[in-house]
Amino acid sequence: MVPVMEFDTPPATSMxxxxxKRGGALPADGQIPHIExxxxxxxxxxxxxxxxxxxPATTRLPLTFPDLLARGLHLAVLTHPAFPLRLMGILHTxxxxxxxxxxxxxxxxxARAWVSGPRPARRGGEFDLxxxxxxxxxxxxxxxxxxxxxxxAGDGQKRPAAQPTPFSPSRSTVWxxxxxxxRRYAEVSxxxxxxxxxxxxxxxxxxxxxxxxxxxxxxxALAELDADVPEACVLTARFHxxxxxxxxxxxxxxxxxxxxxRFEVRRKELCLAGVIxxx
Amino acid sequence: MQKPxxxxxxxxxxxxxxxxxxARFAGEGGRRDRYSxxxxxxxxxxxxxxxxxxxxxxxxxxxSALLSLAPPDRFVAxxxxxxxxxxxxxxxxxLSSRQSTNYLGHRQATLGPDDSAALAELLxxxxxxxxxxxxxxxxxxxxxxxxxxxxxxxxxxxxxxxPFASLFTVPLRAWNKRFHLADDIPSVGYLQHLHVxxxxxxxxxxxxLASAGTRRANVLMRAFSGPSAQAAGAxxxxxIEALAGLSATDRAAGWRVAFVAQVGASDSPSPxxxxxxxxxxxxxxxxxxxxxxxGVNAEEKAPAQYQSRQDMDVPDPLTEMAGRAAYNAFCHWxxxxxxxxxxxxxLERIDVLTDGGKERLRxxxxxxxxxTDRLVAAIPLWAxxxxxxxxxxxxxxxxxxxxxxxxxxxxxxxxxEEVEAAGLDFTxxxxxxxxxxxxxxxxxxxxxxxxxxxGCDLMAGICLMAGPxxxxxxxxxxxxxxxxxxxxxxxxxxxxLLVWTLKAKTVADPIGNEEQLLNDRRxxxxxxxxxxxxxxxxxxxxxxxxPLRRRDGRVNAExxxxxxxxxxxxxxxREIPGNRGSAWPLAWSKEHPWSR
Numbered sequence: 013m014v015p016v017m018e019f020d021t022p023p024a025t026s027m028x029x030x031x032x033k034r035g036g037a038l039p040a041d042g043q044i045p046h047i048e049x050x051x052x053x054x055x056x057x058x059x060x061x062x063x064x065x066x067x068p069a070t071t072r073l074p075l076t077f078p079d080l081l082a083r084g085l086h087l088a089v090l091t092h093p094a095f096p097l098r099l100m101g102i103l104h105t106x107x108x109x110x111x112x113x114x115x116x117x118x119x120x121x122x123a124r125a126w127v128s129g130p131r132p133a134r135r136g137g138e139f140d141l142x143x144x145x146x147x148x149x150x151x152x153x154x155x156x157x158x159x160x161x162x163x164x165a166g167d168g169q170k171r172p173a174a175q176p177t178p179f180s181p182s183r184s185t186v187w188x189x190x191x192x193x194x195r196r197y198a199e200v201s202x203x204x205x206x207x208x209x210x211x212x213x214x215x216x217x218x219x220x221x222x223x224x225x226x227x228x229x230x231x232x233a234l235a236e237l238d239a240d241v242p243e244a245c246v247l248t249a250r251f252h253x254x255x256x257x258x259x260x261x262x263x264x265x266x267x268x269x270x271x272x273x274r275f276e277v278r279r280k281e282l283c284l285a286g287v288i289x290x291x
Numbered sequence: 292m293q294k295p296x297x298x299x300x301x302x303x304x305x306x307x308x309x310x311x312x313x314a315r316f317a318g319e320g321g322r323r324d325r326y327s328x329x330x331x332x333x334x335x336x337x338x339x340x341x342x343x344x345x346x347x348x349x350x351x352x353x354x355s356a357l358l359s360l361a362p363p364d365r366f367v368a369x370x371x372x373x374x375x376x377x378x379x380x381x382x383x384x385x386l387s388s389r390q391s392t393n394y395l396g397h398r399q400a401t402l403g404p405d406d407s408a409a410l411a412e413l414l415x416x417x418x419x420x421x422x423x424x425x426x427x428x429x430x431x432x433x434x435x436x437x438x439x440x441x442x443x444x445x446x447x448x449x450x451x452x453x454p455f456a457s458l459f460t461v462p463l464r465a466w467n468k469r470f471h472l473a474d475d476i477p478s479v480g481y482l483q484h485l486h487v488x489x490x491x492x493x494x495x496x497x498x499x500l501a502s503a504g505t506r507r508a509n510v511l512m513r514a515f516s517g518p519s520a521q522a523a524g525a526x527x528x529x530x531i532e533a534l535a536g537l538s539a540t541d542r543a544a545g546w547r548v549a550f551v552a553q554v555g556a557s558d559s560p561s562p563x564x565x566x567x568x569x570x571x572x573x574x575x576x577x578x579x580x581x582x583x584x585x586g587v588n589a590e591e592k593a594p595a596q597y598q599s600r601q602d603m604d605v606p607d608p609l610t611e612m613a614g615r616a617a618y619n620a621f622c623h624w625x626x627x628x629x630x631x632x633x634x635x636x637x638l639e640r641i642d643v644l645t646d647g648g649k650e651r652l653r654x655x656x657x658x659x660x661x662x663t664d665r666l667v668a669a670i671p672l673w674a675x676x677x678x679x680x681x682x683x684x685x686x687x688x689x690x691x692x693x694x695x696x697x698x699x700x701x702x703x704x705x706x707x708e709e710v711e712a713a714g715l716d717f718t719x720x721x722x723x724x725x726x727x728x729x730x731x732x733x734x735x736x737x738x739x740x741x742x743x744x745x746g747c748d749l750m751a752g753i754c755l756m757a758g759p760x761x762x763x764x765x766x767x768x769x770x771x772x773x774x775x776x777x778x779x780x781x782x783x784x785x786x787x788l789l790v791w792t793l794k795a796k797t798v799a800d801p802i803g804n805e806e807q808l809l810n811d812r813r814x815x816x817x818x819x820x821x822x823x824x825x826x827x828x829x830x831x832x833x834x835x836x837x838p839l840r841r842r843d844g845r846v847n848a849e850x851x852x853x854x855x856x857x858x859x860x861x862x863x864x865r866e867i868p869g870n871r872g873s874a875w876p877l878a879w880s881k882e883h884p885w886s887r
Contacts, residue, residue, distance in 0.1 A: 066845050183874065184873070
């Protein structure tokens, strides 16, 4: 039976529930069961989110914001007893967002989220967390978040990295990432994963310093891109390396020959790369 | 009163001498020096590492209008300014108008149309304006200045004291500097006003270029120049300060109104079309002091392109135009007629290519070095030793900073008695002198961008310096030396104010010279040329001061006139990370600050 959880608003999930979520064995077919959560009303701490990510205050929702609205649903899915993986130490490795049209900040919205996967990766297994946001019956936004779980066995195979497409930069700037960035974003997003908070809490997960939330980095990139991002578009992004806090990274963006908007966040190495194309 | 000025083409050297900076990244593990490109630029300044665009003959003809701009005689109704226009205007004004040495001593408050109307009423009550106060300004900048204080003036606190007595005279002087705004030597006090003049002159050009030719600035400076003008209009100036948001703390720190720039739409046709305004804006933010004359004063480790002399020279018509621009500016700001201006401006030209010129230059250099040696020897040990001789080491660095090199070297100044006999306030004349020197230098800098030959960075540049004058002033005040201009004007009791050197060359100075202006890890030495908008400029909206380009946790990352794409690259076309900047959010930059 497919577990479907119905909520009025996305539920709050305690850090304790996340931290104590235990892993189990995958079903015989090797796939995560379809677990789905739905909410008929989404709430919006938009101003605080815009401030921490650098979006100007607008009447339209930032492209990454619906994910935050649906975050409670994500956690409801991931902490469901039927979900077979532990949550501590999972890493956000990829993102696809499809914006079907601009969303007005005042529009009543609903959402659903479900999970699928996994598939093997070099150092673990990746699964996908899907989200859809609706205005009435119309789907206006959908996303697939790819997450790496080291609890799964990896295949050890190094996959060839996609060759970077050349682009001429139209924006290039340097961001200072303050030490408290993870804590500030956690306050707004509710994602209190300890890997983002303090050096001591990040250490057990193999990081000497806390690292920035992947969603924050993506949101900050979109805030930088501002009006370059079309209202209806498809974004694909890959997180290649974490962003330690505090730190300094460079952001570059520009158009590829086919008109797609490409962006990169680098320390010395590439940390985040993405492409945005009109839908 | 102002004569037309033309830019003059400079003949390039033979093809084998046409060299450019061609800086590269140091590469992984490589050692960076002042000749290699910086790893990144992390700065909220609108300037960045820029290259000089090459101006065509027609663009140069348009640019020459900037060198003899007439003030507006009225304002007409026009569209309100966007935030973006105000940003680019500030970029050409308060954020970049200063030349080779600087201090965080300028601020700007910009008032909207309603406050501008109230301000115009106040201005009409002030005596002594050089031109009429206009009604109908779209906005008005109130420019503030404070006494010149830098690491250099800190060092000066310890200069010129007698042994033993220094234990008492150093603290006394420090007290007077802090609480009575006294200067160690007169020329440090003049620096503040030279900078104000340079800025005021730039403000007129900034308003025109940032508005793509649609607006003009009516700059009123004389009523705020010097203690007597400040005293004569004290009560009105106090109300102006309140309107612009100057606090009592600021006043105690020495901040005063330097000038007021009323800006509004003009119905006279623009001398420069919109695309050329953009290009000239990008050109002005690319201009840098040029200290190195290839083959003359490059250090041994400098790359080959700095080591060989180039067969090119500053043509005489260019020096003539530079002089004309200087007289234009002096007349414009003082209101004196042209012949009187020629008499009041004291200019000594040192032509280094002649025997007499070489001898004169050697003499100047020797005197400045001797003064440095004497002041280093006299720095009180009780202050120098505990700081591990930081004071004397810094003083010795002056020898390098004050080195003079170029094909034409000018020493300029004024004679106080003559200025006052002409009915001018000396402080105001010093400001006008700053404007004159910088406008003259601009002729050379813009001519140096005219038809830049293939493979070259520029055709000419300048270095405008006060350092040699300050050093000479130390000699005058404490060691009995004569003024730098005394030999050329023996009967006129001259006061030298600035030195500038003109250089025809094709290779821009090492990028390391710029880096110390932009890299916060290298700031804090003697210079800090590149403030962020929110540090020095604010908009007055509904009685409150809003820092320019600091909003909702973000600060500026945009480079002014970035659409012109004149960013430094290496020879493979790679850019310095962060140098290009990133545009301010469109929703904010399109806003009309006073019509929200």
